[in-house]
Amino acid sequence: MEYVIAFAVGGIICVIGQLLLDLAKLTPAHVMSSFVVAGAILDGFGLYDKLIEFAGAGATVPITSFGHSLLHGAMKQADDHGFIGIGIGIFELTSAGISAAILFAFIIALIFKPKG
Amino acid sequence: MANNQKLKDNYQESIKPFQPKPSYVANCLKAFLVGGIICTLGQAIQNFYIAFFDFNEKNAGNPTVATLILISALLTGFGIYDRIGQFAGAGSAVPVTGFANSMTSAALEHRSEGIVLGVATNMFKLAGNVIVFGTVSAYVVGIIRYLFKTYLL
Amino acid sequence: MRKTGKQTWVYENPIYINATGTAVGPKEADGPLGETFDITHKDLHCEEDNWELAERRLMTESIDSCLQKINLSYEDVDLFLAGDLLNQNVTANFVARHNQIPFLCMFGACSTSMETLATGAALVDAGFANRVIASASSHNATAERQFRNPTEYGGQKPDTATATITGAGAALVSKEKGIVRLTSATIGRVMDYGIKNANDMGSAMAPAAADTIQRHLEDLNIAPSEYDLILTGDLSGVGSPILKQLLKDEGYDISTNHNDCGLMVYRPDQNVFAGGSGCGCSAIVTYGHILNELKSGNLKKVFMVATGALLSPTMIQQKESIPTIAHGVVLEHIGEGG
Numbered sequence: 001m002e003y004v005i006a007f008a009v010g011g012i013i014c015v016i017g018q019l020l021l022d023l024a025k026l027t028p029a030h031v032m033s034s035f036v037v038a039g040a041i042l043d044g045f046g047l048y049d050k051l052i053e054f055a056g057a058g059a060t061v062p063i064t065s066f067g068h069s070l071l072h073g074a075m076k077q078a079d080d081h082g083f084i085g086i087g088i089g090i091f092e093l094t095s096a097g098i099s100a101a102i103l104f105a106f107i108i109a110l111i112f113k114p115k116g
Numbered sequence: 117m118a119n120n121q122k123l124k125d126n127y128q129e130s131i132k133p134f135q136p137k138p139s140y141v142a143n144c145l146k147a148f149l150v151g152g153i154i155c156t157l158g159q160a161i162q163n164f165y166i167a168f169f170d171f172n173e174k175n176a177g178n179p180t181v182a183t184l185i186l187i188s189a190l191l192t193g194f195g196i197y198d199r200i201g202q203f204a205g206a207g208s209a210v211p212v213t214g215f216a217n218s219m220t221s222a223a224l225e226h227r228s229e230g231i232v233l234g235v236a237t238n239m240f241k242l243a244g245n246v247i248v249f250g251t252v253s254a255y256v257v258g259i260i261r262y263l264f265k266t267y268l269l
Numbered sequence: 270m271r272k273t274g275k276q277t278w279v280y281e282n283p284i285y286i287n288a289t290g291t292a293v294g295p296k297e298a299d300g301p302l303g304e305t306f307d308i309t310h311k312d313l314h315c316e317e318d319n320w321e322l323a324e325r326r327l328m329t330e331s332i333d334s335c336l337q338k339i340n341l342s343y344e345d346v347d348l349f350l351a352g353d354l355l356n357q358n359v360t361a362n363f364v365a366r367h368n369q370i371p372f373l374c375m376f377g378a379c380s381t382s383m384e385t386l387a388t389g390a391a392l393v394d395a396g397f398a399n400r401v402i403a404s405a406s407s408h409n410a411t412a413e414r415q416f417r418n419p420t421e422y423g424g425q426k427p428d429t430a431t432a433t434i435t436g437a438g439a440a441l442v443s444k445e446k447g448i449v450r451l452t453s454a455t456i457g458r459v460m461d462y463g464i465k466n467a468n469d470m471g472s473a474m475a476p477a478a479a480d481t482i483q484r485h486l487e488d489l490n491i492a493p494s495e496y497d498l499i500l501t502g503d504l505s506g507v508g509s510p511i512l513k514q515l516l517k518d519e520g521y522d523i524s525t526n527h528n529d530c531g532l533m534v535y536r537p538d539q540n541v542f543a544g545g546s547g548c549g550c551s552a553i554v555t556y557g558h559i560l561n562e563l564k565s566g567n568l569k570k571v572f573m574v575a576t577g578a579l580l581s582p583t584m585i586q587q588k589e590s591i592p593t594i595a596h597g598v599v600l601e602h603i604g605e606g607g
Contacts, residue, residue, distance in 0.1 A: 003156050010155025010211065011148035017206030018147035021425070022138045028209050028424050029245050035210060036250040044257040057159035060177045061184065061211045062151070063246065069177075070254035071261075078262050086258040090251060096178035097185065098247070101216050102239065104189035109223035109235045114420045115195035116313040116320075116410045127462040131472050134511050136428040136543075143425075192421045201423020202540075208423050217423045225419035228319035242422065 002056050009051070009058030032063055039067025069093040143205055150200065150207030158184055158211075181212050188213035192220040218242035271394070274488020276481075277455045278387065280394045285447030286440045286600070287400075289556035290335030292327040294409070294435030297545075297553065300535045305557035306436070307334040313410055313435060321359060324408035327437040327549075328353070328364045331556075332404055335439045343368045346441070347398035350389050352381035353406045353548055354433075355415060360406050370402065379474075379503050380457070380577030381405040382438060382552040383596040387454035389442045390598070399443055406437030407547030416467070416582055429469035431505045431531060431546035438552025446603070449563040454598045455485035459579065461592040467585050470593075471508025471543055474576040477593040478504060479515035481574055485597055486521060493523045497568045500559065501595075502551035502575035503531035505544030530554035551575040559600070569602045 013035075020031045042048040048068040051059040059065060070090050077089025091098065162180040165171045171179065191197040197217045201208045208214055222241040226234035240247070273279045291306045298309035308330045310316070315323040328351065336342060349370035353360035358374050365372035377384040382405040389401035410420050412433040418424055442451065460480050464473035478501050486493065493499060493516075504512055509529045516523055530551050531544035555573050562568040574597035585591075 003159055006159040007152035007156045010158075011152030011207075014147045014151025014204075014207045014210045015144045017151075017210040018144050019140075021206055022140055022143055028206075028214075029242065031206065032209065032214070033245045033249040036246050037253040040250065040253040040257045044261050057157075057162050057180065058152075058155045060162075060180065061155045061158035061213075063210055063212055063215055065177070066212065066215070066246065067250050067253060070250050071257055074254050074258040075261060078258060083259075083262065086255060086262065090254050090258075093178075094250075097181045097212060097215075100182035100185045101189075101219050101243070104186050104216065105219040105223040105239055106235060108189045108193040108220050109227050109239075110231070112193035112224060113227070113314075114221075114224050114320075114410070116413075116420045127476070128464065131475075131511050134514070135469065135472065135507055138427055192423075195421060197423045198421050202425055204423075205425035209425075214423065217421075221419040221421035221423070224421055225414055228321070242418065 005054065006056050006058035009055035010061055013062045013064060035062070035064045036067040039064035040071045043068040043071045066094060066097065146203055147205050147207035150204035151210060154184070154208070154211045154213055184211070184213055185216040188216035189220040192217050193224065197221070215243055215246060273453070274484070276457070276484045277453055277488035278391055279453045280390055280451060282394050282444055284390045284394055284442060284444060284451040286449050286451065286560065287443055287445060287447035288335045288338040289438065289440045289560055290331040290333065290338070291438045291553045291557045292330035292334065292436065293553055294327070296539060297434060297436050297534060300539060302534055302554065302558045305561060306553060307331070320408055320410040320414065321355070324353065324360045324406055324411050324437070325363050327408065327435070328360055328404055328406040328439070329367060331406070331437040331439040332364070332368065332402055335402065335441055339441065341400070341441070343370055346370045346400050346402050348373065348389070348392060348401045349404070350375055350385040350401060351404040352376045352385060354378060354412050361404070377594060377596065378577030378579050379407070379546055379548050379550060380575040380594050380596045381548045382502070382555065383454070383573060383575035383598045386440060386442065386451070387456065387596055387598050390451045390454065393442055393444060401442045402439055403442060404437065404439035405548040405552040407434050407549035409433045409435045412547060416580060426542060427468050428542050429466070429471065429507050430542045431470060431503060431544055432535070432541040433547040434534065434545045434549040434553065436549035436553040438549065438556035440556050449560060450601045450603050452599045452601050453489065455481050455488065455596065457481040457595040457597070459592045459594045461590055463590045465585065465588065465590045467580060467591070469507060470546060470578040470580070470591065471505045472511060473578050473591040474504055474593040474595065475508040475511040475515060477595040478508070478512050478574050478576045481595040481597050482516060482523070482572070483519055483521060485572065493521050493526065496526060496570050496572045498571045499523050499527050500555070500571060500573050501527070501529045503544065503546035504529050504576055505531035505546060507543045533558070563600055563602045566602050571600045573598050573600060
């Protein structure tokens, strides 16, 4: 059942993205930036955690969860260190994703050749 | 050229009948399908990490995302991701796989300029905006929330 | 009188294309005109290490093939006019470095083929050169990488987009009797009707083609029916109907004798959205198929209008619109009179 919900929620988030591309004629860059900001804002209201509880990977896989993780890490450190904590915590939870992306992009670029 | 002047003023309106419209429904269905599949795969990977490794619900997201990024980078390297992207649109761009693809494709493309000036310098060409906006918005929302929590509650 | 009307050049001496050469990539070789190209490659890298080298190879091969057909070498050519889509026209410059022919680099985006041909013919007509090579090239990957996104990027292209041709064409022009005759050319003005969408160049270029065609017909005081074919470079599926409408509004009907290289070079099932585009598009179709048809007499008089979108990614990001230009050359079958 969790798979069905993950499928549905993830799919719906992607459909919103597709509508922004087709109807609003935004570029993919604008859509992705908006989504990540939306994720941060939703987490600001405490809503994104509830979505993750409900949809699991359907909420953690889309790029919106990146915004959520950035804010989440910031708030966690802010509880301990106050204002300064915001800066300390921002990349705490997203470290796995960003470092993986950098590492794998680097390795793939060394091994493969673009095919066009 | 009088006709042309009038046409120039509302050219964009007048050529709308000639421009093919995207098939909105088909595109949304494809995005829903592929986006859903990627998220379902993510769920399966997450459950795998919880079951076989020392992860729980809270932190299994990390290796899951890293695994999806690896898969996406490989598909980009094999020249398959761009075809998936053309089919799925937002369905492959919105999940974190799209982020990984944007970085990998940029790095791969600029290999001909060398590793330092090509691969490393250009890697964030397409993904930079996500990181910048994510960080800035996290700061702003974080500060607002912190002020709210500290002074108003 | 060489200058006729406002923008048209009528060549006083008989000017001929003596030979042409074309070199293309896999998709073009696989298309409907595949048999008409001299050299074809099975792979986009064209046996080179990177995309830019591949494009240079295509241009060099097209020139070599052209010269080989009439037993000439680089030393026999007085002037080389060429251009491509890349920043600083690297393809043309580096090919000129290789062939050491006195070189004038030209940039007209996708209108470069006719820009170089018209200018080359004018210089021959006025006696500044005896033999001129006019060449243009484009490559799908180099264009994508420079104007849009990395080639492996998974972004979705709309149906108005066009696919840049991987190919190069070259023609040798002189006063010696050759395959077809160049009788006149019309130099276009830059038009801009406010299109800002880099994924819809057909809509941006149609007004430029319309302006040049109309100017040509007015300067020479002729009707569209004068030509068996009015061919545009890469208006493709979106721009072609717009062109017909624009000209119809001015009283010129080209519905029966218009075609577009971008529509001719690919089949609809080759995933090319609205059709082909690029400097190479008009070059490979004109210097291959169209020249064959003119040689055999299937086509007697063709007005070839190459259209260019003077697009720059920086300008697009600065929210500017896309200026466009079109240059046309009249090619004629050589009858018994010559």
